[in-house]
Amino acid sequence: MRKKIIIGNWKMTMTNNESLEFVKNIRDIISPGKVDVVFCPSYTAINEVRKRIGSKNIKVGAQNVHFETAGAYTGEINVKMLQSIGVSYVIIGHSERRIKLKETDELINKKIKLLLAEDITPILCVGENIEERLSGTYIDKIEFQIRKALEDVDIRYVEKLTIAYEPVWAISTSDNSSGLVASKKEVEEVAKNIRYIIEKLYGLYIASKIRILYGGSVSSQNSKEILETENIDGLLVGAKSTKPDIIKIVEIANKI
Numbered sequence: 001m002r003k004k005i006i007i008g009n010w011k012m013t014m015t016n017n018e019s020l021e022f023v024k025n026i027r028d029i030i031s032p033g034k035v036d037v038v039f040c041p042s043y044t045a046i047n048e049v050r051k052r053i054g055s056k057n058i059k060v061g062a063q064n065v066h067f068e069t070a071g072a073y074t075g076e077i078n079v080k081m082l083q084s085i086g087v088s089y090v091i092i093g094h095s096e097r098r099i100k101l102k103e104t105d106e107l108i109n110k111k112i113k114l115l116l117a118e119d120i121t122p123i124l125c126v127g128e129n130i131e132e133r134l135s136g137t138y139i140d141k142i143e144f145q146i147r148k149a150l151e152d153v154d155i156r157y158v159e160k161l162t163i164a165y166e167p168v169w170a171i172s173t174s175d176n177s178s179g180l181v182a183s184k185k186e187v188e189e190v191a192k193n194i195r196y197i198i199e200k201l202y203g204l205y206i207a208s209k210i211r212i213l214y215g216g217s218v219s220s221q222n223s224k225e226i227l228e229t230e231n232i233d234g235l236l237v238g239a240k241s242t243k244p245d246i247i248k249i250v251e252i253a254n255k256i
């Protein structure tokens with residue numbers, strides 16, 4: 001039985017003080033219960049957030065990592081630095097990084113290999129854009145992204161992987177008011193295919209172990225329906241993870 005997981009991707013929204021204020025406001029109310037809960041603040045707030053929220057059994061994650069373990073890379077953060085402040089999850093291949101920061105599949109593959117070897121859980125984000133959805137090539141795109149991300153990954157580590165299906169067209173739609181959100185049927189189809197892609201690559205046992213999440217305008221309104229979708233083991237929540245909604249989303253996950 002796969003344990004449910006709720007991950008908050010705080011993106012570039014809150015300063016250190018704002019993050020701590022948010023944690024202070026929710027820490028006595030949020031209750032992880034039987035669900036894994038992970039907050040991914042900006043680098044500058046991770047350590048302080050962990051100190052304030054760790055006792056609630058909430059873990060911290062990072063939104064990125066550099067693919068090398070050391071070296072002259074001005075401005076970058078390596079895996080050891082993250083481990084030293086208690087990071088146990090890292091979001092990799094988010095579409096905002098792929099599109100806006102030109103992050104390639106090769107780079108993503110290097111980061112996945114590094115994290116798995118270092119016993120940190122990568123949350124690999126995959127998902128199609130609106131053109132690929134409309135032309136019906138979305139499963140091919142997702143399979144391509146998964147195969148590239150997992151190229152030469154040691155099979156012993158693969159079951160630690162978490163994959164988040166995040167259709168680009170459904171991310172932050174509350175901000176751009178396009179209103180597009182993935183339906184339960186669309187999420188179900190892709191989640192089933194993701195598990196099948198892993199089965200083709202690594203066999204049934206490993207495919208049955210990895211957690212598959214959905215992300216893209218998740219809110220306290222739609223989280224129940226998505227969490228009840230077959231093959232979905234959790235949520236990657238953006239905008240609503242920096243709002244009190246996250247308390248409700250975790251509560252809902254606990255009742256499923």
Ligand code: PGA
Pocket residue numbers: 009166170171172173215216217218236237238239240
């Ligand atoms: P959103 O972000 O919930 O604001 O759409 C999700 C994500 O980008 O991970």
